[in-house]
Amino acid sequence: MPVVNRVADLHNDITAWRRDLHAHPELLFDVQRTAGTVAEKLKDFGCDEVVTGLGRTGVVGVIHGRKGSTGKTIGLRADMDALPIEEASDLPYKSTVPGKMHACGHDGHTAMLLGAARYLTETRNFAGTAVVIFQPAEEGGGGGREMVDDGLMDRFGIGEVYGMHNYPGMPLGTFGIRPGRMMAAADALTIDIEGVGAHAARPHFGIDTVLIGAQIINAIQSVVSRNIDPLKSAVVSICMFRAGNADNVIPQTVQLRGTARSLAPDVRDLLEKRLHVLVESTGAAYGAKAKLTYKRGYPVLVNHENQTEFAASVASQIAGQDKVDTSLPPMMGAEDFSYMLNARPGAFIWIGNGDSAGLHHPSYNFSDDAIPFGTSYWVRLVETALPA
Numbered sequence: 001m002p003v004v005n006r007v008a009d010l011h012n013d014i015t016a017w018r019r020d021l022h023a024h025p026e027l028l029f030d031v032q033r034t035a036g037t038v039a040e041k042l043k044d045f046g047c048d049e050v051v052t053g054l055g056r057t058g059v060v061g062v063i064h065g066r067k068g069s070t071g072k073t074i075g076l077r078a079d080m081d082a083l084p085i086e087e088a089s090d091l092p093y094k095s096t097v098p099g100k101m102h103a104c105g106h107d108g109h110t111a112m113l114l115g116a117a118r119y120l121t122e123t124r125n126f127a128g129t130a131v132v133i134f135q136p137a138e139e140g141g142g143g144g145r146e147m148v149d150d151g152l153m154d155r156f157g158i159g160e161v162y163g164m165h166n167y168p169g170m171p172l173g174t175f176g177i178r179p180g181r182m183m184a185a186a187d188a189l190t191i192d193i194e195g196v197g198a199h200a201a202r203p204h205f206g207i208d209t210v211l212i213g214a215q216i217i218n219a220i221q222s223v224v225s226r227n228i229d230p231l232k233s234a235v236v237s238i239c240m241f242r243a244g245n246a247d248n249v250i251p252q253t254v255q256l257r258g259t260a261r262s263l264a265p266d267v268r269d270l271l272e273k274r275l276h277v278l279v280e281s282t283g284a285a286y287g288a289k290a291k292l293t294y295k296r297g298y299p300v301l302v303n304h305e306n307q308t309e310f311a312a313s314v315a316s317q318i319a320g321q322d323k324v325d326t327s328l329p330p331m332m333g334a335e336d337f338s339y340m341l342n343a344r345p346g347a348f349i350w351i352g353n354g355d356s357a358g359l360h361h362p363s364y365n366f367s368d369d370a371i372p373f374g375t376s377y378w379v380r381l382v383e384t385a386l387p388a
């Protein structure tokens, strides 16, 4: 069974909503316009309950099936926030906000789930309850965690929860998923080095924090290559090196920032332990104070076995069996849908975005051609899980 006919009819509407969201990107929890638009539409569609302000600016819509709310309850989740990136495109609906853009396709995720809500309120061809979840702050703020902490699962009686994200480079009309670990834990590294500032021509009177920062960057690369089991996965990337304001001054302090990624708890513990030792002892070896702040971020995203199999079977209904890859390798990106999967069984699926620029790239754009597949996946998921 391919794309749902009624969903195909809604394609133009959903595309218009997506482009409106694209033109008005908002960051983290500051998604007032987006959340307002979502809540308004959910009310217009006739959701039985619309709750705003969950997890600060999250929105939830409750849709009962034809047979009332006695059956199971399934949660479907989209994310609403954009990124602090200047959009490099001349799309007619390009970002109207300088320095902000929808570079991760959350505009598409929100629009596709709105489309599903429209269809589900209209047809109600299921027994039980569908809960549509629109979360803020996926891009680093932990909006998913905030919504779970705010009682999302218990309050709405959610038994299973599903998420979806677009995947550039994967053909349109295809899906990808895997059981078990699918995305990494992401921890934030901040390294503060204090030495002794000096004239650049008289380095022997100072303790050079720039040199020490460089040594630390080199030293910590040995953690992945020499401490982690080669058959396991980890990444350590230093992405910021903040030092100095002049070409003839050795700065007193330097700050490095970066990220550590892992797929297993023992690897995560080892990263934290070894990074502390290397940062602090390398600093000490040069007579400086170097301090690592290791902040644990999003946990590993783990797909539950049964729900993954179910999600793959629904995707196969939409796209065809040969268009659903069920053995994608895990990736070292992170997703805060992991908090929802730690709270309830469920599965996270990739949907092909075709040949677009990569996620978080200034030329990225969500493909509107993915909409019928994504929205059909959502509605069939509900109708299959909760048969009327």
Ligand SMILES: [Zn+2]
Pocket (backbone or CB within 6 Å): 103, 104, 139, 359, 360
């Ligand atoms: Zn992203």
Ligand SMILES: [Zn+2]
Pocket (backbone or CB within 6 Å): 104, 105, 106, 138, 165
């Ligand atoms: Zn994203």
